[in-house]
Amino acid sequence: MAATSVVVLDRGNNTTCTINLHGATVVSWRVNNQEQLFVSKQAVFDGKKAIRGGIPFVFPQFGPWNYGPQHGFARIVRWNLEKPPERLASGDIEAIFSLIDSDFTRAVWSYPFQLTYRLILREKELHSNIAVYNPSKESTFSFNLLLHTYFKVPDVRRCQITGLQGCTYLDKTTNEGALYQETRDVVTIGEWTDRIYQNTPHEHIITNVVSGRKMRIQKCNFPDTVIWNPWVEHAKEMNDFGDDEYPNMVCVESGHVSSPVILLPGMGFEASQILQVM
Numbered sequence: 001m002a003a004t005s006v007v008v009l010d011r012g013n014n015t016t017c018t019i020n021l022h023g024a025t026v027v028s029w030r031v032n033n034q035e036q037l038f039v040s041k042q043a044v045f046d047g048k049k050a051i052r053g054g055i056p057f058v059f060p061q062f063g064p065w066n067y068g069p070q071h072g073f074a075r076i077v078r079w080n081l082e083k084p085p086e087r088l089a090s091g092d093i094e095a096i097f098s099l100i101d102s103d104f105t106r107a108v109w110s111y112p113f114q115l116t117y118r119l120i121l122r123e124k125e126l127h128s129n130i131a132v133y134n135p136s137k138e139s140t141f142s143f144n145l146l147l148h149t150y151f152k153v154p155d156v157r158r159c160q161i162t163g164l165q166g167c168t169y170l171d172k173t174t175n176e177g178a179l180y181q182e183t184r185d186v187v188t189i190g191e192w193t194d195r196i197y198q199n200t201p202h203e204h205i206i207t208n209v210v211s212g213r214k215m216r217i218q219k220c221n222f223p224d225t226v227i228w229n230p231w232v233e234h235a236k237e238m239n240d241f242g243d244d245e246y247p248n249m250v251c252v253e254s255g256h257v258s259s260p261v262i263l264l265p266g267m268g269f270e271a272s273q274i275l276q277v278m
């Protein structure tokens with residue numbers, strides 16, 4: 001892919017965020033030169049396939065889709081750079097990306113839409129603000145939205161994820177589609193994990209991320225939290241993921257997926273996430 005496909009927010013002090021316009025995928029977030037996101041060594045950057053790692057943008061569908069690709073089309077189309085990186089008065093760096101419907105998107109999903117994705121890079125934080133707008137005068141559409149964040153970790157078995165106790169979850173590793181309730185005060189991962197936790201609180205903390213630090217996730221208008229790690233067997237099934245990479249990542253995904261957002265003509269929806277290295 002051409003170098004012009006990549007946009008870099010550079011805050012100084014080796015704190016940067018790199019966005020590939022393919023899917024507006026955040027492919028790197030470095031804080032003091034420490035990479036915080038996992039991208040597979042086997043990730044494909046061909047401008048077609050979704051990028052395996054970083055923060056893929058999931059819209060308008062989460063999961064398999066009868067009409068189009070798994071996890072929707074936003075992660076596999078080229079976005080526009082609406083506003084190039086700019087330093088704010090605070091010293092933070094902001095850039096804005098946008099996506100509107102095209103022949104390609106209308107072929108699978110017939111609605112006009114406008115997506116705006118604003119990223120702000122702070123000293124130890126990455127802010128994501130998303131706005132979805134329905135410009136139609138007559139049609140209502142419904143959608144899922146999710147930030148599929150792959151956190152880089154030295155060993156996923158040593159991570160603890162807070163904020164899930166008491167939450168109902170759908171366990172996607174079982175066929176029944178049954179709902180369970182989380183009893184643990186912290187969730188740990190020691191096997192194939194694929195769960196949609198519902199009505200989760202605004203904040204989670206993941207322990208033992210890069211350099212043994214903690215990562216705080218704060219979210220607004222994202223009622224669900226998906227936790228995913230493919231583990232040994234499912235890692236092997238993915239061509240764009242190394243067989244031995246699963247211990248080095250955990251996906252903790254902020255989303256609106258267990259129920260759709262319904263957007264009436266002329267209406268907008270906003271959601272946001274803040275990632276903070278503690």
Ligand SMILES: O=P(O)(O)OC[C@H]1O[C@@H](O)[C@H](O)[C@@H](O)[C@@H]1O
Binds near residue numbers: 226
């Ligand atoms: O391989 P993909 O399409 O990027 O999806 C990866 C995973 O994404 C997770 O969000 C889903 O819950 C999993 O079921 C899925 O396997």
